[in-house]
Structure formats: C-alpha cells, structure tokens
Amino acid sequence: MTIRLLLAEDQELVRTALCALLDLEDGFEVVAAVGRGDQVTDAALAHRPDVALLDIEMPGLDGLAAAAVLSHQVPGCRVVILTTFGRAGYLRRAMEAGALGFVVKDAPAEVLADAIRRVAAGERVVDPELAAATLAAGASPLTARERDVLNASRSGAGVAEIAAKLYLSEGTVRNYFSSAIAKTATRNRTEALRTADERGWL
Amino acid sequence: MTIRLLLAEDQELVRTALCALLDLEDGFEVVAAVGRGDQVTDAALAHRPDVALLDIEMPGLDGLAAAAVLSHQVPGCRVVILTTFGRAGYLRRAMEAGALGFVVKDAPAEVLADAIRRVAAGERVVDPELAAATLAAGASPLTARERDVLNASRSGAGVAEIAAKLYLSEGTVRNYFSSAIAKTATRNRTEALRTADERGWL
DNA sequence: CGGACCTGCTGACAATTGTCACGGGTGGCC
DNA sequence: GGCCACCCGTGACAATTGTCAGCAGGTCCG
Numbered sequence: 132m133t134i135r136l137l138l139a140e141d142q143e144l145v146r147t148a149l150c151a152l153l154d155l156e157d158g159f160e161v162v163a164a165v166g167r168g169d170q171v172t173d174a175a176l177a178h179r180p181d182v183a184l185l186d187i188e189m190p191g192l193d194g195l196a197a198a199a200v201l202s203h204q205v206p207g208c209r210v211v212i213l214t215t216f217g218r219a220g221y222l223r224r225a226m227e228a229g230a231l232g233f234v235v236k237d238a239p240a241e242v243l244a245d246a247i248r249r250v251a252a253g254e255r256v257v258d259p260e261l262a263a264a265t266l267a268a269g270a271s272p273l274t275a276r277e278r279d280v281l282n283a284s285r286s287g288a289g290v291a292e293i294a295a296k297l298y299l300s301e302g303t304v305r306n307y308f309s310s311a312i313a314k315t316a317t318r319n320r321t322e323a324l325r326t327a328d329e330r331g332w333l
Numbered sequence: 334m335t336i337r338l339l340l341a342e343d344q345e346l347v348r349t350a351l352c353a354l355l356d357l358e359d360g361f362e363v364v365a366a367v368g369r370g371d372q373v374t375d376a377a378l379a380h381r382p383d384v385a386l387l388d389i390e391m392p393g394l395d396g397l398a399a400a401a402v403l404s405h406q407v408p409g410c411r412v413v414i415l416t417t418f419g420r421a422g423y424l425r426r427a428m429e430a431g432a433l434g435f436v437v438k439d440a441p442a443e444v445l446a447d448a449i450r451r452v453a454a455g456e457r458v459v460d461p462e463l464a465a466a467t468l469a470a471g472a473s474p475l476t477a478r479e480r481d482v483l484n485a486s487r488s489g490a491g492v493a494e495i496a497a498k499l500y501l502s503e504g505t506v507r508n509y510f511s512s513a514i515a516k517t518a519t520r521n522r523t524e525a526l527r528t529a530d531e532r533g534w535l
Numbered sequence: 536c537g538g539a540c541c542t543g544c545t546g547a548c549a550a551t552t553g554t555c556a557c558g559g560g561t562g563g564c565c
Numbered sequence: 566g567g568c569c570a571c572c573c574g575t576g577a578c579a580a581t582t583g584t585c586a587g588c589a590g591g592t593c594c595g
Binding site: 274275276299300302303306319 | 571572573574575581
C-alpha cells in the first residue's frame with residue numbers, strides 16, 4: 132500500500148530533488164511531477180495520485196487555485212500545500228481551497244513524510260504555531276474595492292494610473308487607500324500593502 | 334576522484350532533497366550541509382570540500398557574503414552560487430565575491446551537475462543569457478548615499494524616519510530620493526526601489 | 536592647481552498623497 | 566420599511582513627497 136504522489140513545483144532543480152528524496156523514502160511513489168499549476172489537474176486525472184503536493188508560487192495557476200480545482204474535479208486526491216512562506220493568509224486560503232495538509236519548506240523531511248502519510252489517511256495536518264498565527268490575524272476587514280486598490284498599487288503606480296485601470300475617480304481611490312491604511316493601522320500605502328499581505332488580507 | 338561538496342541552503346526540506354539528489358549522482362559526495370550563511374566557513378574548514386554550493390537567501394550571512402569570505406579563507410574551495418532568482422545584480426555580485434559558477438534553481442539537474450564538475454576543474458560557468466542581461470544592466474549609477482536611502486525605504490518608512498535612522502536632514506533625504514528617481518527613470522520611490530533592485534543597483 | 540564628483544545642507548515650490556465630512560445610490564436582511 | 570454595509574463620488578484641507586537652485590565642504594586625479 133504505497134502512497135502515490137503528484138508533485139507540483141516550478142523550480143526544476145527543487146522538483147527533481149524532492150522527487151529523489153520522496154522516492155528514497157519507502158512507502159512513497161512519485162507518479163507525476165509538473166512545473167506549472169495549470170498542469171496539475173490533467174496530471175492528476177491521468178495518474179490518479181493519492182496525494183498531491185503543491186507549491187504555492189507557480190506559473191500558470193498558483194498552488195492554492197490548483198488545490199481548489201483539484202478538490203472539486205479529482206475528489207479522491209487529497210492535497211498538501213508545500214510552501215516557502217509560513218504566511219498566515221496562505222494557510223487560511225489553503226484550508227478554504229480544500230487542502231488537508233500545510234507544510235513549510237524549512238520543515239525537516241520527516242515532518243513532510245509524516246504529513247503525507249497522515250493526509251493520505253484523511254487526517255488534517257497543520258503546523259500548530261502557524262495555525263495560531265492565522266487565527267490571530269483573523270478574517271480580512273477589507274472590502275473588495277479596498278483590496279483591488281491595494282493590489283493595483285503593487286507596481287508602485289500613482290493614484291491617477293490606478294484610477295484609470297479600475298475606472299474610478301481619483302478621489303475614490305484615495306478614499307479607499309485611506310480606509311485601508313486605517314484598517315491596517317499603518318501610515319501609508321506601502322506599509323498598508325505590506326501588512327495586508329502578511330495577514331493574508333488580499 | 335569524487336568531488337567533495339558543501340551545501341548551504343536555508344530551507345531544510347530543500348537542503349535534504351538536494352543532498353539526496355547529489356548523492357545519487359555519481360562522482361559527488363556531500364560532505365557537509367548547513368542552513369546558515371555564517372556556518373559555511375567553519376564547515377568548509379572542517380570538511381575541506383572541493384566545491385561549495387551556496388544559496389543566496391540565507392539567515393546569518395547571505396550566500397554572496399559567504400562566498401567572499403570563503404574565497405579568502407579557504408582558497409582551495411571553489412564556489413557555485415545557487416539561487417532562486419536570475420537577477421542581474423546577483424550575478425555581478427557573485428562574480429565580484431569570487432564565485433566561479435552561477436546556477437538558477439529552475440535549471441535541470443544535469444545543468445547543475447555539469448556546472449559543479451566544470452567548476453571543480455577550475456572553469457567559470459554562467460548561464461549565457463543571464464550574463465548578457467547583467468552586462469546590459471551595467472554598473473550602478475547610484476551613489477552610496479542614494480543606495481542607503483533607497484534601502485532604508487524598503488520598510489515603507491517616511492522621510493522623517495529615514496532621516497533619523499541615517500542622521501541626515503529631511504531635505505537631504507528627499508534630494509537623494511529625487512536623484513535616485515531620476516537615475517532609474519521612474520516616478521516615485523517605490524518604483525525607483527523596484528527597478529534599482531531588479532538591476533542589481535543596490 | 537583646477538575640474539569632477541560626492542556629501543550635506545537650505546529654502547521655495549509644485550505635485551501627490553492622506554484625511555475628513557458629506558452626499559447619493561445599491562442591495563441584503565430583520 | 567428601516568437599517569446597515571458597501572459602492573462611488575465631491576470638495577476642501579493638511580501632510581508628505583518630489584523638484585529645483587544654490588551653497589559649502591571634502592576627496593581624488595590629471
């Protein structure tokens with residue numbers, strides 16, 4: 132009863148290395164490895180893995196979106212999110228997307244192996260410390276438009292540019308910024324964006 | 334004549350996986366694996382590797398700095414920088430730090446293996462595409478102070494805060510910003526920081 | 536020595552950004 | 566229907582940010 136794995140990770144070197152590592156571990160068999168989020172579903176349908184290991188940062192479709200698609204289209208396949216950043220927001224979104232497990236890349240290999248086995252058995256596996264941080268951050272108090280405006284400011288664009296892109300008045304954009312800044316308890320856009328990001332309020 | 338390797342990479346999972354991958358490849362032996370930049374020199378002195386594989390993003394001391402120390406203190410050990418981001422500035426700084434090889438993490442495993450072997454033989458190994466980009470970006474036109482001010486603005490701090498931290502007048506800080514913005518051909522700090530970053534003008 | 540360049544400062548100005556108070560419109564919900 | 570939250574807008578204001586000109590000192594180099 133070896134566990135069949137699907138591995139999605141964009142950096143080829145890391146993907147290959149992880150593959151090697153998991154194949155060494157007994158009880159595991161990597162049946163598919165892809166480098167883009169939008170190849171996850173096809174690969175899962177073709178190879179029917181028991182568990183899919185998804186990185187978040189991927190071209191095409193991010194791991195969280197891929198997890199959501201997967202849990203609808205291939206219900207037999209459980210999902211473990213594997214990520215570089217233990218950001219609170221990622222965890223919440225991972226859970227919402229139907230992932231059962233959440234492992235950070237600086238965990239030791241045994242933790243990953245253990246998480247995979249338990250997820251394969253239907254358990255939920257989450258780093259308790261991270262779980263606490265997520266609860267502490269709470270749900271996003273930002274409205275949809277406030278999020279839009281903050282996201283649009285990622286490039287460093289000015290109000291005029293953002294207003295144009297979102298078909299809004301410049302005054303309105305400034306108002307949204309203002310209230311986002313208030314809600315994040317910061318002093319300007321840049322800080323507001325950063326802290327909203329960290330809390331997963333995107 | 335197997336090649337003795339030192340591996341420095343902060344994410345434990347990736348480190349272990351890379352270890353497994355390299356040990357499988359024949360001709361290689363990983364003699365030390367560390368998770369912090371400031372452990373690199375000690376490990377190199379203790380285990381005398383032929384080649385050190387250094388990630389850039391690491392706590393303690395970044396891979397670039399570690400490479401610089403290494404090439405002075407352990408001259409018999411050649412350095413390959415292994416990084417997530419193919420940023421032009423990283424490559425330049427890696428070369429300045431005395432690294433012989435530079436490999437991006439989304440290269441295939443054979444490229445890494447090949448690079449290690451050639452570096453062990455004393456060759457320089459760099460992705461030609463990246464090399465071109467580095468030359469195109471050119472040397473930094475920013476002065477030391479302009480860099481300081483840009484770096485200090487990373488947190489999203491305002492002029493007052495930055496001025497205090499650098500013991501400068503607020504006017505002076507704004508002047509440095511202004512000239513940095515001009516040199517990057519952008520329209521505000523955020524953009525200036527972003528593009529200076531991308532070009533390795535830090 | 537005279538440039539050229541960096542550092543650091545000032546003061547004045549325009550542009551952008553952040554805040555506030557206020558409107559009107561919508562849709563959900565008790 | 567009334568309440569509430571969100572949406573979108575206005576206008577006015579203060580604060581911050583970006584630009585410009587100018588001045589002083591320092592170093593390095595031909």
